[in-house]
Amino acid sequence: MVVELYLDLLCQPCRSVYIFAKKNNIPFEFKHVELLKGEHLCEEFDKVNLLRKVPALRDGNFTLAESIAILLYLSRKFNTPDHWYPSDVQKRARVDEYLSWQHTAIRAQGCNFYRTKVLMPLLVGKPFPAERLERAVEDLKSTMKQFEEKFLQDKPFIVGSEISLADLMAIAELMQALGAGWDVFEGRPKLTEWRHRVEEAIGKELFREAHEVKRDGAKMFVDAPNETQRLTWC
Amino acid sequence: MGLELYLDLLSQPCRAVYIFAKKNNIPFTFKPVEVLKGEEGERFGKVNILRRVPALKDGAFTLAESMAILIYLSQKYKTPDHWYPSDIQRRARVDEYLSWQHVAIRANGVKLFWLKLAPEEKLQEAFEDLAVSLKQLEEKFLQDKPFIAGNRISLADLVAITELMQPVAIGYNIFENRPKLSEWRSRVEKFVGKELLQEARKVILSINDLSNMPLFKLFKTFGV
Numbered sequence: 001m002v003v004e005l006y007l008d009l010l011c012q013p014c015r016s017v018y019i020f021a022k023k024n025n026i027p028f029e030f031k032h033v034e035l036l037k038g039e040h041l042c043e044e045f046d047k048v049n050l051l052r053k054v055p056a057l058r059d060g061n062f063t064l065a066e067s068i069a070i071l072l073y074l075s076r077k078f079n080t081p082d083h084w085y086p087s088d089v090q091k092r093a094r095v096d097e098y099l100s101w102q103h104t105a106i107r108a109q110g111c112n113f114y115r116t117k118v119l120m121p122l123l124v125g126k127p128f129p130a131e132r133l134e135r136a137v138e139d140l141k142s143t144m145k146q147f148e149e150k151f152l153q154d155k156p157f158i159v160g161s162e163i164s165l166a167d168l169m170a171i172a173e174l175m176q177a178l179g180a181g182w183d184v185f186e187g188r189p190k191l192t193e194w195r196h197r198v199e200e201a202i203g204k205e206l207f208r209e210a211h212e213v214k215r216d217g218a219k220m221f222v223d224a225p226n227e228t229q230r231l232t233w234c
Numbered sequence: 235m236g237l238e239l240y241l242d243l244l245s246q247p248c249r250a251v252y253i254f255a256k257k258n259n260i261p262f263t264f265k266p267v268e269v270l271k272g273e274e275g276e277r278f279g280k281v282n283i284l285r286r287v288p289a290l291k292d293g294a295f296t297l298a299e300s301m302a303i304l305i306y307l308s309q310k311y312k313t314p315d316h317w318y319p320s321d322i323q324r325r326a327r328v329d330e331y332l333s334w335q336h337v338a339i340r341a342n343g344v345k346l347f348w349l350k351l352a353p354e355e356k357l358q359e360a361f362e363d364l365a366v367s368l369k370q371l372e373e374k375f376l377q378d379k380p381f382i383a384g385n386r387i388s389l390a391d392l393v394a395i396t397e398l399m400q401p402v403a404i405g406y407n408i409f410e411n412r413p414k415l416s417e418w419r420s421r422v423e424k425f426v427g428k429e430l431l432q433e434a435r436k437v438i439l440s441i442n443d444l445s446n447m448p449l450f451k452l453f454k455t456f457g458v
Contacts, residue, residue: 050374051334062323065374069329076322089309090295096302103336 003074006031006048006056008040012110012172013067014055015210020071020168022206024080068099071165083162094159098151098166102173106147109140110173117180140177140184148190156197163201171198175211237262239303240281240289243437246340247300248288250396253426253434254304254389258313265291301332304389316386327383331375331390335397338367343400364401364408372414380421387425395422396434403438 005021005028007014021028033039033054040052049056049065057064057073064070075085086092113136116128147170151158158166174195177184185192199207239255239262241248255262267287282289282298290297290306297303308318319325342364371394375382382390398419401408409416423431 051370062326064326064330066330066333068333069326072329073322073326076325089306092309093295093297093302093306096305097297097299099333100299100301100336103333104341108337 001060003028004031004048004058005029005070006033006045006054006058008033008035008054009210010035011054012107012176013169015172015175016165016168017055017067017070017074019172019202019206019210020080020084020165021074022209023202024074024078024084026074026078026080067169068165071168075165083159084165084168086159086164091159095164095166098158099169101151102169105143106140106170106173109136109143110176112136113140113182114176114180117182137182144174144184144188144191148188152190152194157194157201163198167194167198168202171195179211235293238265238281238291239263240265240267240287240291242267242287243434245287246343246396246400247393249399249434249438250389250393251288251290251300251303251307253396253430254313254317254392255307256430256433257426258307258311258317260307260311260313300393304393308389316383317389317392319383319386319388324383324388327375328388328390331382332393334370334375335393339364339371339394339397342367343397361406368408368412368415372412376414376418381418387422391418391422392426395419395426399435399438403435 003026005017007018007030009015009018018030020026033045033056035054039045040049040054045052045056048058048063051065053065055065055067055070057070059073059077064073072085074080085095113133116133116136121127151166151170155161157163158170174184174191185195237260239251241252241264243249243252243266252264254260267289281291281296286298288298288300288303290303292310297306305318307313318328342360375390379385381387382394398408409419
């Protein structure tokens with residue numbers, strides 16, 4: 001039985017998992033969970049992930065939530081090249097450090113920006129409040145500064161000379177802002193160069209494939225229990 | 235120069251690191267950082283550019299983020315397997331919890347802690363959010379197992395217990411009326427040992443008066 005990956009490429013961590021699996025030729029079945037249709041909220045999906053979020057994995061009887069756990073599991077099960085999650089204890093710690101920090105930093109600020117700029121107007125039918133958007137932008141800018149100064153510094157990738165899971169998670173988050181109409185790379189040459197390196201390491205075709213999310217922007221959730229659940233899908 | 239751990243035992247992740255290192259007899263120099271006194275200045279900035287505790291210094295190597303520190307210590311000092319199991323599915327369970335808790339239990343516990351000073355409705359909201367997380371902890375992560383990853387304690391349980399003590403420390407007994415969680419708590423505490431727990435919790439349990447603390451310092455200490 002092949003691994004099943006429950007994904008919606010609208011969601012950043014799903015793209016990281018998708019790219020990782022494809023890049024490493026990991027055989028899997030793509031199970032599309034359409035977030036905008038509320039498919040993550042149905043009973044069938046509860047069997048895969050009680051937390052009702054994507055991405056999720058099913059490997060026989062084993063189910064798993066959380067993109068980081070999924071990426072690590074796949075890297076171990078399929079023995080992917082060392083650079084993704086280095087066996088050297090200190091290099092590995094650098095990846096762990098980024099993966100831990102990003103939850104409440106780039107990811108949190110990135111999601112907040114996307115929610116305020118795109119999701120709220122889409123779901124609530126009203127334009128975003130200007131001050132909230134401004135604050136979301138400032139928070140994300142401040143986080144990106146920390147990203148450049150603490151995590152990237154003068155290295156080609158977060159952990160050194162090769163791409164790792166850390167870069168994969170980071171690029172997906174920053175592309176989300178791009179998808180919302182803000183070119184976060186503009187005026188940031190170091191970040192731009194890092195982005196190009198990451199794209200090249202992944203492969204331009206696969207990168208584009210993962211980021212071309214076809215969706216009808218006007219679709220609303222159906223039968224979604226409440227606002228919070230609609231807005232915290234991954 | 236040996237391993238240095240920069241910790242403020244007021245902070246949950248610091249307690250998790252402290253307990254783990256002590257329980258596994260990992261030799262280290264305890265470098266106390268009192269965040270509330272603004273001690274995370276220039277000197278500490280060299281150890282952790284993010285100026286947050288916990289932080290580790292191992293020769294020239296510095297490291298931030300409690301998850302990264304715990305895993306680094308477990309690998310470098312080859313701690314017993316159950317802490318971070320080599321079986322990839324059990325290990326995945328630990329990773330899953332450690333990932334989820336950042337924006338669930340940790341975020342909600344922290345909110346409740348500093349909201350003690352805030353208006354009643356905000357506190358109520360924080361309570362409800364934490365209740366949702368606790369329900370998920372019981373139904374998704376614990377289920378009918380003795381510990382999160384199975385039969386043995388792991389890093390996931392350690393990180394969880396230190397977070398859950400934070401609301402308890404300010405008077406909210408979140409274990410009350412939650413028998414499954416209470417039983418799990420007893421199992422974890424029994425394994426860690428009363429003495430080590432008391433040592434780690436000494437600071438947080440003596441924190442009586444939060445009202446004189448400047449809010450921004452509260453936020454910084456507890457990683458908000």
